[in-house]
Amino acid sequence: MNMNITIALLILFSYLVGSIPTGYLIAKHVMHIDIREHGSGNPGAANVYRIVGKWAGVSTFLIDAIKGFVPVCLARVFCPDIYVIAIVCGVVAILGHMWTIYLKFRGGKGVATSAGVFFALAPIPTTCAFIAFVILVAIWGRISIGSIAACVVLPLVSWCMNYPLAEKIMVTAVGLLVIYKHIPNIKRLLSQKELKFEDGAKKRKSHENK
Numbered sequence: 001m002n003m004n005i006t007i008a009l010l011i012l013f014s015y016l017v018g019s020i021p022t023g024y025l026i027a028k029h030v031m032h033i034d035i036r037e038h039g040s041g042n043p044g045a046a047n048v049y050r051i052v053g054k055w056a057g058v059s060t061f062l063i064d065a066i067k068g069f070v071p072v073c074l075a076r077v078f079c080p081d082i083y084v085i086a087i088v089c090g091v092v093a094i095l096g097h098m099w100t101i102y103l104k105f106r107g108g109k110g111v112a113t114s115a116g117v118f119f120a121l122a123p124i125p126t127t128c129a130f131i132a133f134v135i136l137v138a139i140w141g142r143i144s145i146g147s148i149a150a151c152v153v154l155p156l157v158s159w160c161m162n163y164p165l166a167e168k169i170m171v172t173a174v175g176l177l178v179i180y181k182h183i184p185n186i187k188r189l190l191s192q193k194e195l196k197f198e199d200g201a202k203k204r205k206s207h208e209n210k
Contacts, residue, residue, distance in 0.1 A: 014071035018096025044108035068116030090117035125157035144185035
């Protein structure tokens with residue numbers, strides 16, 4: 001197959017796979033609801049966890065991460081000599097998640113899909129970012145704080161390591177984009193209205209026990 005066609009198909013595949021609205025589909029299947037009309041309105045893992053349940057949230061996170069991991073790996077298999085294609089496919093998968101064609105371009109914030117992309121491209125910085133995420137969520141109890149911190153730690157560690165310049169720029173740009181998507185969360189944090197990780201879960205359990 002012509003290399004240009006291969007690259008075009010990889011990019012298209014990356015967007016379509018990245019666009020799969022995991023949280024929306026899981027919420028529809030489990031509770032027959034539109035997750036965008038509940039909680040924070042975000043079809044991501046944290047909101048699915050609060051509204052639908054623990055395993056639904058975990059499943060959403062893992063599948064969303066796989067959506068980012070697979071396109072990067074496929075790009076490396078089919079274009080092993082053009083490293084930038086893996087970077088492009090990773091970015092496109094993240095953009096697909098954030099602006100999914102399946103939900104009229106209303107998607108998630110890209111945290112889990114970015115994690116999958118960066119684990120494939122830069123496992124050590126991603127591990128450091130994940131550790132920062134876990135620590136801050138444990139301390140503050142808010143997913144948004146951990147996500148924003150991870151978006152800061154990941155580029156910092158990447159720039160301290162011997163990764164290609166294009167990858168460092170991509171990591172930084174995506175980190176800033178994810179932080180931008182968290183502006184509503186930042187506003188709620190400043191006004192002390194941001195939900196804690198367990199708030200929705202407690203409310204759901206209370207409702208179930210009535």
